[in-house]
Amino acid sequence: MTSDEAPLTERPYERRELRSTPSLVLVNTGDGKGKSTAAFGTILRAVAQGWPVAVVQFLKSGDWNTGEEKTCRGLGVAWHSAGDGFTWDSDDLDETKAKAVAAWEFAAGLIATDNHRLIVLDEISYAMTWGWIDAAEVAAALAGRPERVSVILTGRDMAAEVVEAADTVTEMVSVKHAFDGGIRAKKGIDY
Amino acid sequence: MTSDEAPLTERPYERRELRSTPSLVLVNTGDGKGKSTAAFGTILRAVAQGWPVAVVQFLKSGDWNTGEEKTCRGLGVAWHSAGDGFTWDSDDLDETKAKAVAAWEFAAGLIATDNHRLIVLDEISYAMTWGWIDAAEVAAALAGRPERVSVILTGRDMAAEVVEAADTVTEMVSVKHAFDGGIRAKKGIDY
Numbered sequence: 001m002t003s004d005e006a007p008l009t010e011r012p013y014e015r016r017e018l019r020s021t022p023s024l025v026l027v028n029t030g031d032g033k034g035k036s037t038a039a040f041g042t043i044l045r046a047v048a049q050g051w052p053v054a055v056v057q058f059l060k061s062g063d064w065n066t067g068e069e070k071t072c073r074g075l076g077v078a079w080h081s082a083g084d085g086f087t088w089d090s091d092d093l094d095e096t097k098a099k100a101v102a103a104w105e106f107a108a109g110l111i112a113t114d115n116h117r118l119i120v121l122d123e124i125s126y127a128m129t130w131g132w133i134d135a136a137e138v139a140a141a142l143a144g145r146p147e148r149v150s151v152i153l154t155g156r157d158m159a160a161e162v163v164e165a166a167d168t169v170t171e172m173v174s175v176k177h178a179f180d181g182g183i184r185a186k187k188g189i190d191y
Numbered sequence: 192m193t194s195d196e197a198p199l200t201e202r203p204y205e206r207r208e209l210r211s212t213p214s215l216v217l218v219n220t221g222d223g224k225g226k227s228t229a230a231f232g233t234i235l236r237a238v239a240q241g242w243p244v245a246v247v248q249f250l251k252s253g254d255w256n257t258g259e260e261k262t263c264r265g266l267g268v269a270w271h272s273a274g275d276g277f278t279w280d281s282d283d284l285d286e287t288k289a290k291a292v293a294a295w296e297f298a299a300g301l302i303a304t305d306n307h308r309l310i311v312l313d314e315i316s317y318a319m320t321w322g323w324i325d326a327a328e329v330a331a332a333l334a335g336r337p338e339r340v341s342v343i344l345t346g347r348d349m350a351a352e353v354v355e356a357a358d359t360v361t362e363m364v365s366v367k368h369a370f371d372g373g374i375r376a377k378k379g380i381d382y
Contacts, residue, residue: 017373018370018373018374018375019373019374019375020374020375020377021369021374021375021377023377024369024374024377024380026224026380027366028225029366030364032361032362032363033217033229033359033361034219034225034226034229034232034361034363035225036232037228037229037230037231037232037233037235037236038224038225038228038229038232038363039228039232040228040231040232040235041225041227041228041229041230041231041232041233041234041235041259042228042232042380043232043235044228044231044232044234044235044258044259044262044263045228045257045258045259045262045378045379045380045381045382046258046379046380047258047262048257048258048259048261048262048379049258049378049379051379066236066239067235067236067237067238067239067240068232068235068236068239070239071235071236071238071239071266072235075262075266117379118379118380150377150379150380163366163367166367167367167368167369167372167374168224168367168368168369169365169366169367169368170223170224170225170363170364170365170366171223171363171364171366172223172225172229172361172362172363172364173221173361173362173363173364174360174361175218175220175354175360175361175362176354176357176358176359176360177358177359178212178215178358178359179209181358182208182209182210183209183210183211183212183215183358184209184210184211184212186211186212186214186215186341187236187240188236188237188239188240188242188308188309188341189215189217189233189236189237189309189341190236191236
């Protein structure tokens with residue numbers, strides 16, 4: 001503190017010094033809707049800045065054919081679907097595990113390569129929950145990432161190591177869900 | 192129930208009958224990040240279906256010039272910013288109130304006109320919290336909307352009447368926020 005600065009405790013909260021950061025790590029977790037869609041909404045902001053953006057989906061199939069994939073590809077987002085559909089639809093858990101591990105190796109390479117300003121690791125939490133990939137290794141990759149690479153990680157029950165490594169963590173809590181009211185997932189809204 | 196159907200109680204949960212719906216009302220509320228970005232992420236899905244989409248921003252200025260506005264306009268979304276900047280920046284609360292009331296009248300007209308399949312009412316909750324627009328009137332407009340018009344409403348402290356009228360309600364809870372760590376809002380991620 002230089003002599004002409006007031007002590008921190010005397011400054012009003014509003015005038016607190018904020019620092020810029022070259023990148024951020026965000027986590028969207030919880031049982032509610034909006035974890036992935038908030039990540040996709042953030043992509044709209046990154047694209048507006050001309051940032052190269054990549055998505056790695058850990059649990060959705062390449063032929064799931066979602067609206068978000070279609071529109072993001074049209075915006076120039078590099079989209080990688082690593083899974084073979086939702087795991088609970090899989091007949092072959094070993095294959096699903098192998099694909100999740102491969103997805104993480106691919107994602108870690110994407111982060112390290114420093115070609116993107118925003119990388120979304122969609123539904124990565126499940127692969128850590130099931131022990132397929134090591135949460136400490138993910139946290140280390142986040143901590144050691146190139147300085148301008150922001151990362152958003154989504155999925156329920158995010159590993160504590162990843163929460164610890166993140167700048168911003170939001171828990172999406174389901175207050176009410178149309179499905180519980182007997183309403184089928186709706187194209188254009190839910191996928 | 193026809194005679195060849197099993198009683199509902201004997202059916203496994205997974206085989207429960209779900210019904211399709213021509214539209215949904217979603218609410219994103221809470222103190223955490225992701226309320227607006229999840230709405231914008233849903234727009235990616237709607238656009239992929241070729242739906243006409245409109246956004247009405249109740250608190251952000253037309254010259255706020257956000258990334259989400261730029262990218263959404265590029266996707267053909269009709270974007271309407273009703274406010275004159277965040278209210279706590281306003282020198283003229285009466286003018287802010289008048290603009291919020293006008294924004295709601297405009298939004299109610301958009302809903303009734305039935306020209307859009309998805310309408311996002313971004314940060315509308317504040318206008319109800321401050322008593323500028325009537326929550327019961329908003330709920331009535333949602334209940335009486337044309338059947339194929341989906342609506343997403345965002346903002347902290349959403350009025351109970353609107354929560355009641357919604358099919359799906361998510362509370363975004365802040366677990367950790369970069370701002371609390373002294374990090375400034377970042378272009379490309381936060382706006």
